[in-house]
Amino acid sequence: MSKETALFELLKVTDHNYFQIHYHIEKVMADKNIVLYYTIKRPNDQENPMLGVLLYSYELKLDQDSQLYAAIGIDSTNEALTDLAKQYQTFFKSKERTTKF
Secondary structure, eight states: OEEEOSSOEEEEEOTTOHHHHHHIIIIISTTSOEEEEESSOOOOGGGOTTHHHHHTSOOOOOSHHHHHHHHHTOOTTOHHHHHHHHHTHHHHTOHHHHHTO
């Protein structure tokens, strides 16, 4: 479930351990730096049992799409803009174009 380093503890979130992870964050490891690694797609906010933790935390996204959105200043929660960026992936793959943003 977890891997510890000197800087933080890594917790792997799956479909089956939300309650356990949430308990550990709030009660057991409240004074530690924690990184949550999702092995699943993030649930929408209405169905996300970890929403409270997400709202008071910083979300680090390392996938290519999220990196692109950050580079060109698109809010990753804005589906209209992210859909548009996905539609024109070839255009946005050019570093020359993305650095102009």
